Amino acid sequence: MSVLTQRLIKRPMVRLLAAFTGPRIVYGWVNADGSWCPNTRVSTHTCLEGLEGLKLGDHVFIGHFNRVDGSNGLVIEEGVQITNYSSILSHSSHKAVRVMGRRYVSDPNPAGYIRKATRIGAYSFIGPHSVIAPGAQIGKGVIVQGYSFVSGAVPDLAIVGPQAHGRPATIIGDTRELDRAVLQRHPELQAVYAHWAGKDNLRRALHGHLHSNESEQEGT
Numbered sequence: 001m002s003v004l005t006q007r008l009i010k011r012p013m014v015r016l017l018a019a020f021t022g023p024r025i026v027y028g029w030v031n032a033d034g035s036w037c038p039n040t041r042v043s044t045h046t047c048l049e050g051l052e053g054l055k056l057g058d059h060v061f062i063g064h065f066n067r068v069d070g071s072n073g074l075v076i077e078e079g080v081q082i083t084n085y086s087s088i089l090s091h092s093s094h095k096a097v098r099v100m101g102r103r104y105v106s107d108p109n110p111a112g113y114i115r116k117a118t119r120i121g122a123y124s125f126i127g128p129h130s131v132i133a134p135g136a137q138i139g140k141g142v143i144v145q146g147y148s149f150v151s152g153a154v155p156d157l158a159i160v161g162p163q164a165h166g167r168p169a170t171i172i173g174d175t176r177e178l179d180r181a182v183l184q185r186h187p188e189l190q191a192v193y194a195h196w197a198g199k200d201n202l203r204r205a206l207h208g209h210l211h212s213n214e215s216e217q218e219g220t
Contacts, residue, residue, distance in 0.1 A: 014026050014044050017044075023043055023044055023045040023064045023065075024043070024044045025041045025042070025043055025044075025061075025063070026041065026042055026043075026044060027039070027040070027041050028040065029042060029056050029060070031054070031055050031056060032051060032052045032053075032054070032055075033055075037056055037057065037058040037059075037060065038058065039058050039059045040056050040057070040058055040059065040060040040061075041060070041061050041062070042056075042060075042062045043062060043063050043064040043065070043066070045064045045065055046062050046063070046064060046065065046066040046067070046068060047066070047067045047068065048068050048070070049067070049068070049069045049070060049071055050069055050070035050071030050072070050074070050090070051070060052070070053070035053071055053072060053073045053074060053090065053117075054068065054070025054074050054076075055070075055074070055075045055076070056076050057076060057077045057078035057079065057080070057122065058078055059078050059079045060076055060077075060078070060079065060080050060081075060082075061080070061081045061082065062076075062082045063082060063083050063084045064084050065084050065085050066082055066084065066085065066086045066087070066088065067086075067087040067088070067089075068082070068088045069087070069088060069089045069090050069091060070090060071090055071091050071115075072090035072091050072115040072116060072117055072118075072134065073090055073117030073118070074088060074090045074117070074118050074119075075117075075118075075119045075120070076088070076119075076120045077119070077120060077121050077122040077123075077124075077140070078122045078123070078196070079122050079123040079196070080120050080121075080122065080123065080124050080125075080126070081124075081125045081126065082126045083125075083126060083127055083128045083146075084128045084129075085128050085129045086126050086127075086128060086129065086130045086131070086132070087130075087131045087132065088118065088120070088126070088132045089118065089131070089132060089133060089134050090115070090116060090117055090118045090134050090135075091113070091114060091115050091116075091134055092113075092114040092133070092134050093110070093113055093114075095112035095113075095114070096110040096111060096112040096113040097110075098112075099111060099112050100112070114134050114135070115134070116134040116135030117135065118132060118133075118134060118135060118136050118137070119136075119137050119138065120132070120136075120138045120142075121138055121139045121140035121141070121142060121156065122140040122141070122196050123140060123141050123196055123197075124138055124139070124140060124141060124142040124143070124144070125142070125143045125144065126144045127143070127144055127145045127146035127147070127148065128146045128147075129146050129147045130144050130145075130146060130147065130148045130149070130150065131148075131149045131150070132144070132150050133149065133150060133151035135151070135152070136150050136151055136152060136153075136154070137152070137153045137154070138150065138153075138154045139153075139154055139155050139156035139157065139158065140156050140157070140196065140197065141156055141157040141175050141176075141196075141197055141201075142154050142155075142156070142157065142158050142159070142160065142175070143158075143159045143160070143173075143175055143178075144160055144161075144169065145159070145160065145161035145162065145169070145172075147162050148160060148161055148162045148169035149162070149166070149167070149168050149169060150168065150169050151168050152168070154171075155171075156197075156201070157174055157175045157176050157197070157201060158171045158173070158174065158175070159171065159172050159173035159174060159175055159178075160172065176201060176204050176205035177205075179193070179205045180205050180206060180208075183202070183205055183206055184206060190202055190206070193205070
């Protein structure tokens with residue numbers, strides 16, 4: 001399926017059907033470069049902007065009532081889950097509108113307008129009512145708790161959550177600690193986990209953080 005077919009035929013048809021049946025999750029996504037993601041699922045009721053700059057990996061889930069903005073580059077890697085009512089942004093105009101007032105609408109390069117590429121790493125989770133600001137670089141395996149505002153860089157396998165309204169989310173935990181019990185009970189999943197997280201992160205998930213000298217001896 002081509003990007004043009006997806007834009008002009010598939011998505012309008014499923015949105016028309018959803019007007020009668022309610023929101024639906026649709027399997028299959030084609031990126032602007034033609035890459036096909038058969039296991040990616042996107043809601044009929046999520047706003048998708050700047051499709052030319054949007055790159056989804058396979059096995060991505062995007063739920064209902066989100067805004068996903070690829071206008072200045074947005075990469076959402078394999079296995080990412082975006083729940084509901086979140087904004088994933090690569091541009092911001094509110095400062096430009098505020099400082100320029102009526103001049104904003106006619107200015108091709110408004111002062112204060114932010115354009116930055118954004119990335120969400122593999123198998124990360126974005127909780128509801130969150131804002132991922134333009135330029136955010138979220139690592140793999142991250143959990144963003146609901147009602148978070150995320151800007152800047154978030155390291156791999158971090159749990160971030162809101163400090164207070166209007167303040168950026170902060171690191172409050174480590175997903176490897178959450179995953180430990182499941183990985184220990186199901187050793188058959190350990191190779192799958194290591195494939196995307198890395199062997200060192202698998203060891204840390206199973207046994208806790210290694211001392212630096214132990215890590216150097218074991219390598220990756």
